Amino acid sequence: MSESAAIEDAPGQSAPPRWELYKLLGEPERLRLLALASSEELTVGELADLLGESQPNVSRRVKALKQAGLLSVRKQGTRALVALAAGHADDAVVHDALRAGTRLCVVDGSLGRIAEIVAARDDHAREFFAQAVETNTPDLPPELPAYLSAMAPLIPRRRVAVDAGTGDGSLLDVLAPVFEQVVAVDRSEARVAQARARLARRGYRNVELISAPYDAAEVAQRVASLGGADVVFAARVLHHAPRPQEAVRHLASLLAPGGALVVLDYLAHEDEALREQQADLWLGFSAEELRKLAARASLVDAAVHRIPQVRCGNGPDAHLDWQVLVARRP
Ligand SMILES: C[S@@+](CC[C@H](N)C(=O)[O-])C[C@H]1O[C@@H](n2cnc3c(N)ncnc32)[C@H](O)[C@@H]1O
Known part of the structure; x- marks a missing residue:
């Protein structure tokens, strides 16, 4: 299944009540995911790489956090780009969750690897254009x-x-x-x-x-x-x-x-x-x-x-x- 299809909401699904937020933020994996997505818009594949998890697992977590309004997902063909949703500037709970997630990501090194993961996005283009080509323009x-x-x-x-x-x-x-x-x-x-x-x-x-x-x-x-x-x-x-x-x-x-x-x-x-x-x-x-x-x-x-x-x-x-x-x- 494509990254974006794995995250799509079921039709008619509405945001869960506020108390579910506490349950949702009680898991370190979700906190790490939240912290990484708040630092840079990343694809599900990149998040899976940083978190050392499978894409289906990451997609499931993204879906839950998206439904809670914490993450936004932007579709690009079959890829899904995940970022922290706007509008949490004054939410003390979300702030605290991001602080805790960031600490976890500093310790496991994933935060420090974001620049390297982003830089690798155009590896394919580097290899592609490095090939000499016959032009017939x-x-x-x-x-x-x-x-x-x-x-x-x-x-x-x-x-x-x-x-x-x-x-x-x-x-x-x-x-x-x-x-x-x-x-x-x-x-x-x-x-x-x-x-x-x-x-x-x-x-x-x-x-x-x-x-x-x-x-x-x-x-x-x-x-x-x-x-x-x-x-x-x-x-x-x-x-x-x-x-x-x-x-x-x-x-x-x-x-x-x-x-x-x-x-x-x-x-x-x-x-x-x-x-x-x-x-x-x-x-x-x-x-x-x-x-x-x-x-x-x-x-x-x-x-x-x-x-x-x-x-x-x-x-x-x-x-x-x-x-x-x-x-x-x-
Ligand atoms: C699709 S080609 C376009 C070439 C030309 N501008 C045109 O319209 O025909 C993209 C070119 O951009 C170069 N390129 C991509 N990223 C670059 C970068 N960060 N710095 C310099 N060149 C880059 C590639 O090596 C490739 O030659």
């Missing part, structure tokens, strides 16, 4: 760079662009003719090699490639030395980020004041096959989620719009709805 109209160069003066801020997670550098075909300087970053050597070959083929001399994670210090230093970015692009990258909020904060930090973050990604979908086909971690985002990510990174004027499907290529993700978030650093 149809070429662009040879005059396209000239058309883009002609349009460039219409873009008021086009000193520096960052392409975070450039992959084989497709977006560089658009950015290089428009921006004076482009910093393209990817943590996969294999993809950087492909992007480098593209740059050589096109003769673009204003693009600098950095082989590193986009949150590496060397990226921040290089972009800062250029006075910050006018635009940071993250095209089809956010759905690989173990912590999307942290990723958006990092990307936003590369912007010069007044610069814009552009996140191109999928609308929330249910196509689990993409986890295998292209190592996707998250099954897209709702427009609301993207706006929240921007707001929490202190970006303003966030706008999300859909991209017509005919413009979304012919890859394994062409059938999905694509959208773009644009938000500005004040």
Whole structure:
């Protein structure tokens, strides 16, 4: 059974009375679960790993705590993401339970392992993109760079662009003719090699490639030395980020004041096959989620719009709805 199906409430089920809370919190396993979920939104599988228990056991406990209103569960395809439910700030009983659970998790080491478990979320993507691939991409109209160069003066801020997670550098075909300087970053050597070959083929001399994670210090230093970015692009990258909020904060930090973050990604979908086909971690985002990510990174004027499907290529993700978030650093 999938993680999310194991937790679904029976129809018509209502919250148990308050006294049941005391019974529910009398078990150390539930306290540990509560403490872990309050520290980070985690999948049932991750919780099972941290707690050293089977997924069905964890699902049962999550279900009980959810019914008591203590946990919230967010569905992502067959996965279920578990977090502490909002609204317990003033509840002394829940506070005490969290304190006790946290102590247990410090002693058994599970709390300290959360960062490692979250970081492992994109192991699959690292392996996937580390493989060298044969590309058979149809070429662009040879005059396209000239058309883009002609349009460039219409873009008021086009000193520096960052392409975070450039992959084989497709977006560089658009950015290089428009921006004076482009910093393209990817943590996969294999993809950087492909992007480098593209740059050589096109003769673009204003693009600098950095082989590193986009949150590496060397990226921040290089972009800062250029006075910050006018635009940071993250095209089809956010759905690989173990912590999307942290990723958006990092990307936003590369912007010069007044610069814009552009996140191109999928609308929330249910196509689990993409986890295998292209190592996707998250099954897209709702427009609301993207706006929240921007707001929490202190970006303003966030706008999300859909991209017509005919413009979304012919890859394994062409059938999905694509959208773009644009938000500005004040
Ligand atoms: C789906 S590809 C998208 C490539 C390109 N942006 C596009 O739209 O065609 C995702 C790329 O992001 C890179 N990537 C994922 N997480 C990254 C990170 N934290 N730092 C740098 N690159 C990352 C992967 O190595 C991969 O090349």
